[in-house]
Amino acid sequence: MSPTLSQKYLSTRGGSYGLSFEDVVLKGLASDGGLFIPEEIPALPSNWETEWRDLSFEELAFQVLSLYISSAEIPSEDLKDIIRRSYSTFRHAERTPVVELDPKRNLYLLELFMGPTFAFKDVALQFLGNLFEYFLVRKNQGKEGKDRHHLTVIGATSGDTGSAAIYGLRGKKDVSIFILFPTGKVSPIQQAQMTTVLDANVHNLTVEGSFDDCQDIVKALFADADLNSTHNVAAVNSINWARILAQMTYYFYAYFSLIKSPSYKAGSPVRFVVPSGNFGDILAGWFAKSMGLPAEKLVIATNENDILDRFFRTNGQYSKTAQAGGVKETHSPAMDILVSSNFERLLWFLAFQADGSSSAEEKRKHACEAVSGWLTQLKTSGSFNVSEAVLNGAKVEFESERVSDEDTIETIRSTYRSCFPPNLGPGSAKSSKTGGYIVDPHTAVGVAASLRSIQRNPAASHISLSTAHPAKFASAVDLALRDEDGYSFPEVLPQEFVGLEQRESRVTPVSGNVSWEVVREIVKAEVEQELQGLR
Numbered sequence: 001m002s003p004t005l006s007q008k009y010l011s012t013r014g015g016s017y018g019l020s021f022e023d024v025v026l027k028g029l030a031s032d033g034g035l036f037i038p039e040e041i042p043a044l045p046s047n048w049e050t051e052w053r054d055l056s057f058e059e060l061a062f063q064v065l066s067l068y069i070s071s072a073e074i075p076s077e078d079l080k081d082i083i084r085r086s087y088s089t090f091r092h093a094e095r096t097p098v099v100e101l102d103p104k105r106n107l108y109l110l111e112l113f114m115g116p117t118f119a120f121k122d123v124a125l126q127f128l129g130n131l132f133e134y135f136l137v138r139k140n141q142g143k144e145g146k147d148r149h150h151l152t153v154i155g156a157t158s159g160d161t162g163s164a165a166i167y168g169l170r171g172k173k174d175v176s177i178f179i180l181f182p183t184g185k186v187s188p189i190q191q192a193q194m195t196t197v198l199d200a201n202v203h204n205l206t207v208e209g210s211f212d213d214c215q216d217i218v219k220a221l222f223a224d225a226d227l228n229s230t231h232n233v234a235a236v237n238s239i240n241w242a243r244i245l246a247q248m249t250y251y252f253y254a255y256f257s258l259i260k261s262p263s264y265k266a267g268s269p270v271r272f273v274v275p276s277g278n279f280g281d282i283l284a285g286w287f288a289k290s291m292g293l294p295a296e297k298l299v300i301a302t303n304e305n306d307i308l309d310r311f312f313r314t315n316g317q318y319s320k321t322a323q324a325g326g327v328k329e330t331h332s333p334a335m336d337i338l339v340s341s342n343f344e345r346l347l348w349f350l351a352f353q354a355d356g357s358s359s360a361e362e363k364r365k366h367a368c369e370a371v372s373g374w375l376t377q378l379k380t381s382g383s384f385n386v387s388e389a390v391l392n393g394a395k396v397e398f399e400s401e402r403v404s405d406e407d408t409i410e411t412i413r414s415t416y417r418s419c420f421p422p423n424l425g426p427g428s429a430k431s432s433k434t435g436g437y438i439v440d441p442h443t444a445v446g447v448a449a450s451l452r453s454i455q456r457n458p459a460a461s462h463i464s465l466s467t468a469h470p471a472k473f474a475s476a477v478d479l480a481l482r483d484e485d486g487y488s489f490p491e492v493l494p495q496e497f498v499g500l501e502q503r504e505s506r507v508t509p510v511s512g513n514v515s516w517e518v519v520r521e522i523v524k525a526e527v528e529q530e531l532q533g534l535r
């Protein structure tokens with residue numbers, strides 16, 4: 001299949017209309033502060049279920065991505081090559097294997113941590129790194145010195161995006177990468193994964209504040225016209241549309257793995273359960289579902305930072321001020337987020353679908369107005385309410401669950417005691433003595449939410465997304481399992497992490513007077529030094 005037309009993209013807030021895929025990937029965030037969305041969600045080809053069923057992960061990725069990226073923009077052979085290189089770094093032949101966690105309850109786990117940094121972010125960020133490189137090589141053909149297009153990638157992380165982005169971009173030509181992380185709020189292994197990468201184009205900034213503060217600084221830098229014009233700022237967070245796009249593949253892959261599994265009960269409805277923070281992972285599932293993937297529901301699993309769960313339980317109020325004391329530190333730190341950036345994209349589509357206007361153009365205009373209004377209210381008063389029609393649209397597609405820290409630890413323990421998946425590959429974590437399966441705390445949030453959903457829907461098949469390897473979160477895993485028979489943390493530790501925290505590292509502290517302007521000056525100075533070869 002070779003689509004002839006590129007998808008066109010618009011901003012959720014109304015500007016930047018008609019951009020190409022390349023524009024959208026390189027810009028990251030729209031200049032009006034909105035997020036890029038495709039003008040239309042493509043439908044699956046009529047024969048997708050038979051034609052795609054036995055494809056490899058890479059072949060499937062090509063089919064899915066080709067529905068959004070025109071071969072006129074990236075020739076098919078080039079796209080295939082980018083995909084091949086992106087997933088050749090994965091440790092598992094299937095890339096994102098599905099394991100039978102608890103077949104009696106029709107509970108399956110989609111292991112997304114087989115990439116270089118042991119978290120689901122690798123699936124999109126290995127691809128995005130290669131995509132940036134592809135566009136830069138094309139732009140810079142025949143150019144020398146100052147004429148070359150140099151990209152300054154800036155991202156915020158609560159732990160996993162940072163290392164995955166760094167591993168996707170380290171050592172690449174014509175690109176510098178800056179990662180902001182909240183001081184003391186990422187796990188020691190996560191911090192070491194980022195700061196021990198010493199390539200000259202990698203810049204880590206440890207920021208006094210929360211992940212939301214880091215994310216706000218990044219968004220302010222994107223809004224700075226001056227920095228954009230001099231430094232070509234680009235995004236690696238899930239505000240970048242390519243992140244969402246690349247994550248769609250594994251929903252299809254998991255669906256096929258499930259229905260081909262001998263334990264699958266034919267006709268059983270499929271539910272995906274997704275540990276959620278910034279709403280990027282589950283949004284990819286929503287796109288897959290909207291394209292035609294037969295998923296009965298998508299279940300949002302939050303930790304105690306529960307803005308998404310409260311949205312459903314408070315009749316459509318999205319409030320960052322209702323959470324007393326602001327963002328909470330939990331055992332699943334990568335999800336310690338107050339405001340979920342990508343929810344804006346979903347709201348746009350729900351507003352579009354709920355609008356009664358007869359033309360698509362009118363509906364688009366109204367959806368952009370609605371989203372702009374809501375986001376302005378969020379900024380000025382800390383919350384907004386959506387209409388009943390928008391809320392009902394969300395309820396058709398989603399359910400939500402909030403999982404406490406206590407439940408998270410208890411779920412790591414109960415999974416270890418009761419789950420012995422028969423089809424594990426070598427990259428999974430289990431006790432060599434008892435065979436008990438070890439999940440990380442984010443995955444545990446998803447498993448706890450799955451078990452609740454199973455109680456209400458015992459006939460459904462649940463695919464719970466396993467978003468990180470447990471070795472990244474030693475303290476929570478140890479807390480849950482230290483007294484369990486057959487458990488030893490060193491056994492869980494992959495070779496890649498041994499001695500990591502002792503290696504030489506490099507990081508720039510941002511403390512005291514923390515502001516986006518201070519970070520902007522650091523970015524400018526460090527890019528300058530890098531380009532002069534002084535690092």
Ligand SMILES: Cc1ncc(COP(=O)(O)O)c(C=O)c1O
Pocket residue numbers: 119120159160161238275276277278279280281282334335442443467468
């Ligand atoms: C391990 C892990 N699980 C879950 C999430 C939440 O995913 P999302 O932010 O896409 O909702 C994150 C961070 O994004 C993460 O790092």
Ligand SMILES: N[C@@H](CCOP(=O)(O)O)C(=O)O
Pocket residue numbers: 156157158159160161162236237238239277278280334335341
């Ligand atoms: N959990 C993330 C937070 C950033 O989210 P992103 O998906 O928008 O990049 C992390 O680990 O950094």
